[in-house]
Amino acid sequence: GAGVSQSPSNKVTEKGKDVELRCDPISGHTALYWYRQSLGQGLEFLIYFQGNSAPDKSGLPSDRFSAERTGGSVSTLTIQRTQQEDSAVYLCASSLSGGDTQYFGPGTRLTVL
Amino acid sequence: GDSVTQTEGPVTLPERAALTLNCTYQSSYSTFLFWYVQYLNKEPELLLKSSENQETDSRGFQASPIKSDSSFHLEKPSVQLSDSAVYYCALRDRGDYKLSFGAGTTVTVRA
Numbered sequence: 001g002a003g004v005s006q007s008p009s010n011k012v013t014e015k016g017k018d019v020e021l022r023c024d025p026i027s028g029h030t031a032l033y034w035y036r037q038s039l040g041q042g043l044e045f046l047i048y049f050q051g052n053s054a055p056d057k058s059g060l061p062s063d064r065f066s067a068e069r070t071g072g073s074v075s076t077l078t079i080q081r082t083q084q085e086d087s088a089v090y091l092c093a094s095s096l097s098g099g100d101t102q103y104f105g106p107g108t109r110l111t112v113l
Numbered sequence: 114g115d116s117v118t119q120t121e122g123p124v125t126l127p128e129r130a131a132l133t134l135n136c137t138y139q140s141s142y143s144t145f146l147f148w149y150v151q152y153l154n155k156e157p158e159l160l161l162k163s164s165e166n167q168e169t170d171s172r173g174f175q176a177s178p179i180k181s182d183s184s185f186h187l188e189k190p191s192v193q194l195s196d197s198a199v200y201y202c203a204l205r206d207r208g209d210y211k212l213s214f215g216a217g218t219t220v221t222v223r224a
Contacts, residue, residue, distance in 0.1 A: 004156075019142070031210065033121060042158065042214035050210070060139065076155040098210035104216075 001027065004105030006092050012111045013082055021077045021108045025094030032075050033065060033102060037089040043094045046090075049075060082112045115140045119202050119215035127223055128194060134218050136202035145167040146178050146185040147159060147203040147212065160187075197222045 005024045013019050025032050034046040045059040049069045059113055060066070064082075068074040089109050094100040120135045126128045138144070141198040161171035163178050163185070185202060202215040 017162070033211065035212075040216070042216045043203075045138075045213070047213045048211055056211070095210075097207070101159055101162070101206075102212065104158065106156050 004092055004094050004103055006090075006105040006108050007104065009106060010109045010111075013062055014113050015084060016081055018080045019082055019110065020077065021078070021090050021110070023075045023081075023092030023094075023105060025073065025075070025092070026040040027105060029094035029096055029103075030072065031095045031098045031100070031102075032069060032094075033055050033094065034075070034077050034093045035104075037107070039088070043091065046066065046077070048098070079110075082110075086110060087112045115144075115204060115213040116205065117202050117204055117213055119200075120218045123221060124218060125141065125221045125223060126192060129191045130222075132187075132189045132196070132220065134200055134202075134220070136185045136187065138183050138185065138202070138204050140183075140204060140206060142203060142206040142208070144206055146176070146205045147205070148174070148176055148185075148187050149203060149214075151199045151201065151217070153198070160175045160200070170177040182216035192220075192222045194222050194224060210211040 005023045030050040030051045032049045037043050047067045048056040064080045067077045089107040090109045092105045095102045116139045118137050124170040147162045150160040151157040174189045176187050199219050200216045201217045203212045205212050
């Protein structure tokens, strides 16, 4: 079956611009996660959605970052007024429910010039 | 908070050599432990997982959680060229859902 998909695969933007990153989870998965993978570092948790519950935003690094999940499926991660330190690969993952095995998407490579 | 520490890379070894990647962790809670593997230009995928005190095996890799020293080392007795990848150790607290990852170790297997 189809895995987690993300778009765009690559995004180059100028400092100060806003960007939106999209994630389509595996069909039927109620839990969705965003992680950030910076060069030479591990994966850093950003935000978690589970069904209709309020999301866990505890990993978002600043108020420039926000995410939403519409209809319990597709999620969008928005970064406002991008900074060079935001350059990273943004990975989305989904699982059948919270705590189950997480399946990752191919990621969006964001480059802020 | 939780933290995971891994063998510093990169690690380069010949085919058929034995591989051991160290992983130690700190957590205030009972945990699930994982190894994820990320091949070049691919997304991370689960290699194996274990609750405490249970050895697991996948694709010839083994990991034995040792609660007494909070470790979850990854081992493979004989590596192949296709094992070249970045390996991440991760943990999840029981009752939680998010994964805490180590920094990853790049492994290169040479012919």
